[in-house]
Amino acid sequence: MAMTSVYKYMLFCNTTLLLLLLQQQQQLCSGLSLDTVRDFLTREEDTIVFSLIERAKYPLNPPAYYVPAHFAGLRHDASFAELFVRESEAVQAKAGRYQSQQEIPFFPSRVRPLTLAPPYNFTRELYPAAAPVNVNDEIWRIYFTLLLPLLAKNGDDGSYAATVASDLVCLQALSRRINYGRYVAEVKFTGDQQNYTTLIRNKDKDALMKLLTSEAQEDAVKRRVQKKATVFGRNVTLDGPGETGDSNNGRASFKVEPAVVYKLYDQWVIPLTKKVELKYLLRRLD
Amino acid sequence: MAMTSVYKYMLFCNTTLLLLLLQQQQQLCSGLSLDTVRDFLTREEDTIVFSLIERAKYPLNPPAYYVPAHFAGLRHDASFAELFVRESEAVQAKAGRYQSQQEIPFFPSRVRPLTLAPPYNFTRELYPAAAPVNVNDEIWRIYFTLLLPLLAKNGDDGSYAATVASDLVCLQALSRRINYGRYVAEVKFTGDQQNYTTLIRNKDKDALMKLLTSEAQEDAVKRRVQKKATVFGRNVTLDGPGETGDSNNGRASFKVEPAVVYKLYDQWVIPLTKKVELKYLLRRLD
Numbered sequence: 001m002a003m004t005s006v007y008k009y010m011l012f013c014n015t016t017l018l019l020l021l022l023q024q025q026q027q028l029c030s031g032l033s034l035d036t037v038r039d040f041l042t043r044e045e046d047t048i049v050f051s052l053i054e055r056a057k058y059p060l061n062p063p064a065y066y067v068p069a070h071f072a073g074l075r076h077d078a079s080f081a082e083l084f085v086r087e088s089e090a091v092q093a094k095a096g097r098y099q100s101q102q103e104i105p106f107f108p109s110r111v112r113p114l115t116l117a118p119p120y121n122f123t124r125e126l127y128p129a130a131a132p133v134n135v136n137d138e139i140w141r142i143y144f145t146l147l148l149p150l151l152a153k154n155g156d157d158g159s160y161a162a163t164v165a166s167d168l169v170c171l172q173a174l175s176r177r178i179n180y181g182r183y184v185a186e187v188k189f190t191g192d193q194q195n196y197t198t199l200i201r202n203k204d205k206d207a208l209m210k211l212l213t214s215e216a217q218e219d220a221v222k223r224r225v226q227k228k229a230t231v232f233g234r235n236v237t238l239d240g241p242g243e244t245g246d247s248n249n250g251r252a253s254f255k256v257e258p259a260v261v262y263k264l265y266d267q268w269v270i271p272l273t274k275k276v277e278l279k280y281l282l283r284r285l286d
Numbered sequence: 287m288a289m290t291s292v293y294k295y296m297l298f299c300n301t302t303l304l305l306l307l308l309q310q311q312q313q314l315c316s317g318l319s320l321d322t323v324r325d326f327l328t329r330e331e332d333t334i335v336f337s338l339i340e341r342a343k344y345p346l347n348p349p350a351y352y353v354p355a356h357f358a359g360l361r362h363d364a365s366f367a368e369l370f371v372r373e374s375e376a377v378q379a380k381a382g383r384y385q386s387q388q389e390i391p392f393f394p395s396r397v398r399p400l401t402l403a404p405p406y407n408f409t410r411e412l413y414p415a416a417a418p419v420n421v422n423d424e425i426w427r428i429y430f431t432l433l434l435p436l437l438a439k440n441g442d443d444g445s446y447a448a449t450v451a452s453d454l455v456c457l458q459a460l461s462r463r464i465n466y467g468r469y470v471a472e473v474k475f476t477g478d479q480q481n482y483t484t485l486i487r488n489k490d491k492d493a494l495m496k497l498l499t500s501e502a503q504e505d506a507v508k509r510r511v512q513k514k515a516t517v518f519g520r521n522v523t524l525d526g527p528g529e530t531g532d533s534n535n536g537r538a539s540f541k542v543e544p545a546v547v548y549k550l551y552d553q554w555v556i557p558l559t560k561k562v563e564l565k566y567l568l569r570r571l572d
Contacts, residue, residue, distance in 0.1 A: 043343065046522075046541075050336040057329065063404035080381070083402055087377045095370050097447035116369055118349035120444030158406030161383035169455070220524060228522045236332075236514045238506060255332075 032125050032187050037180075044177045045221075049228045051170040052151055052264075053255045058163040059155030065144060081144070082107075084164045085171070101126055104134045104179055106171065126182055130283035134179045135272050142268050143171055150260045178269060181276030188212065188277070189284055200285050205278060212277050222265045229258035318411050318473050323466075330463045331507075335514045337456040338437055338550075339541045344449040345441030351430060367430070370450045371457070387412055390420045390465055392457065412468050416569035420465045421558050428554050429457055436546045464555060467562030474498065474563070475570055486571050491564060498563050508551045515544035 064080045078086075089105045096117030097103050101124065124131075148167075188211075189196045199208050233254035234240075350366045364372070375391045382403030383389050387410065410417075434453075474497075475482045485494050519540035520526075 047340060047343070050340060050518075054333060054336060057333070063406075066404075068404075080402065080404055084377070084381050087380070087402075088374070091370070091373045091377055092447050092451065094373070095366070095447035095450070097445075097451075100445055100448075102445075103448065116366065116373075117446055118352075118354075118366055120349075120442075120446070122444055156406075158408055159383075159386055159388075160403055160406070161378050161381035162386075162389065164381070165378065165383070224522065224524050227524065231520075231522050232336075232518050234517075236510065236517050238510050238513065 031123065032183060032190075034187055034191070037184055037187050040183075041177065041180065041221075042224075044173065044180070045225050045228055046232070047173045048170075048177060048264075048269075049225065049232050049256070049261060051166070051173045052229075052261065053233050055148075055163075055166045055170050056151045056153075056256045058152060058159055058166065059157055060148070060152040061156055061158075061160055061163045063156065064160040064164050080160060081164045081167060084161070085168055088165075088168055096120075101131055101182075102176055102180065103172070104132075104136055104175060106136050106140055106175070126186055127280075127284050129286035130185075130280045131182065133182055133276060133279045133283060134175070135276055135279075136175055136179070138272060139171065139174050139178060143167070143174065147260075147264060147268070150263075151256060174269070178272045179276055181273040182280045184273070185212075185277040185280040185284070189281060196281060197285065200281055203282065205282075208278055208281055209274065212274050218270050221270065222262050225265050226258045226262040229256055229261040230254060233258070317409065318469060318476075320473055320477070323470055323473050326469075327463065327466065327507075328510075330459065330466070331511050331514055332518070334456075334459045334463060334550075334555075335511065335518050335542070335547060337452070337459045338515075338547065339519050341434075341449075341452045341456050342437045342439075342542045344438060344445055344452065345443055346434070346438040347442050347444075347446055347449045349442065350446040350450050366446060367450045367453060370447070371454055374451075374454055382406075387417055387468075388462055388466065389458070390422055390461060392422050392426055392461070412472055413566075413570050415572040416471075416566045417468065419468055419562060419565045419569060420461070421562055421565075422461055422465070424558060425457065425460050425464060429453070429460065433546075433550060433554070436549075437542060460555070464558045465562055467559040468566045470559070471498070471563040471566040471570070475567060482567060483571065486567055489568065491568075494564055494567055495560065498560050504556050507556065508548050511551050512544045512548040515542055515547040516540060519544070 067077060067079050086107045089107055092098070093105065094114060094116045096114050098105055098108075099114065099117070099120070100122055192211075195211070196208075199211070233256050235253070235255075353363060353365050372393045375393055378384070379391065380402045384391055384394075385403070385406070386408055478497075481497070482494070485497070519542050521539070521541075
């Protein structure tokens with residue numbers, strides 16, 4: 001009887017160890033870990049800040065965003081910016097951009113099949129049923145209606161193509177960053193399967209959101225991107241100041257307001273990323 | 287007799303003043319001045335450094351640059367990168383990018399007519415016979431054979447489309463900056479017409495090049511872009527250091543080597559810009 005207990009205990013220990021190793025191996029095989037995910041997100045901050053600074057180089061250029069009167073209601077009920085993004089995404093689809101799960105087009109229905117790209121065998125790190133989760137529609141709407149007016153000065157210099165090309169770079173960077181929430185969720189899920197499985201089965205969105213939230217972490221991210229905007233957006237001169245922009249008349253001047261970048265992360269990037277994480281998790285057991 | 291001399295002198299003064307005012311007016315009308323030209327070039331430095339840092343995010347990804355064996359010698363004797371640039375430029379041409387004289391495509395023969403863009407009446411600031419001058423062929427060759435190996439780490443992660451999209455951003459930034467030499471030359475020409483006209487008529491390339499060169503100015507530009515690479519290319523952390531990159535183990539680490547950006551300007555950007563200036567001037571009286 002005592003022997004049986006010992007065997008039972010050893011079996012329990014072994015199984016626990018085995019599960020732990022399997023879990024670790026799964027994370028290693030997929031190349032995903034909390035560290036790689038964090039490194040990716042931190043590097044993407046630079047990409048986003050650069051892209052915003054580059055868009056701010058051009059004035060608002062309103063004709064690029066109107067739906068022309070003779071288009072409205074017709075089949076081509078789209079602004080110049082939308083037409084440009086559709087055509088550019090078609091080229092990028094042919095070039096295989098969306099073969100990588102990290103990239104999601106804004107207009108997938110128009111995407112032609114891959115014909116141009118060298119072959120490459122991508123590892124599929126996401127759970128297939130949950131991989132298509134994205135919030136590109138919301139990113140599109142927020143970018144054009146809320147963010148762009150905070151970035152670009154009023155004016156029209158006619159450089160519509162260069163302007164919307166830089167819009168596309170911003171959109172792609174934001175989409176990649178925000179929809180990367182799928183990877184964040186996958187790593188968190190594999191790191192704590194039991195807990196997440198229960199909450200997902202119960203569709204307990206509030207508890208899941210609580211588990212996904214770290215206010216200290218989020219606060220650090222917001223302050224860091226604001227700092228990046230001050231470092232990357234200042235006018236660098238040979239004998240200029242250190243960190244904090246031009247000090248003409250004692251006031252710092254930046255190419256994009258650091259407060260706007262803080263707001264972007266505070267109100268849109270971080271909440272939308274968590275929305276993606278939640279949507280992904282709710283499909284993680286399908 | 288004395289009266290005649292006074293009239294002659296007054297006439298001379300008047301004419302000089304008139305010519306000076308006309309020259310100023312010409313510069314004002316075209317919106318070009320040495321100051322606006324310098325501001326443009328300084329701002330483009332940021333764009334170039336950002337674009338290099340963004341390209342350096344991806345590994346070299348060699349399959350994007352080979353001419354596939356079954357392509358060689360055929361009509362499609364082109365690398366994936368070239369095909370991608372051709373197709374992207376066709377979209378951008380439809381979108382009117384090359385309606386602005388500041389933008390010159392790498393593959394103009396394939397450019398379809400403008401069909402997509404809102405109309406805009408661009409001012410033509412360049413002298414028509416000299417406006418098409420550009421060195422895009424050289425920029426293309428230097429970028430892929432000399433610069434890219436200094437930027438990107440060895441490796442292949444399959445993200446060919448995103449990689450060559452960032453190549454295109456680099457190429458466009460370099461092309462805009464270098465071919466802006468046409469504007470520099472136009473401003474210098476209008477500021478000192480008599481001198482330049484004589485040298486152009488004599489096809490005196492050496493004297494023209496001497497007139498176009500300011501070593502002190504060039505040295506300042508090279509040191510400034512190197513500084514920009516250290517400021518924009520460092521890892522920004524909340525409690526990180528000021529100007530000079532990460533100090534892991536006391537050594538700074540940057541996303542693109544500042545020395546590479548110095549070299550880019552020293553060996554390619556500045557000499558090619560002056561080459562454009564010279565070519566433009568030699569056609570300025572045609």
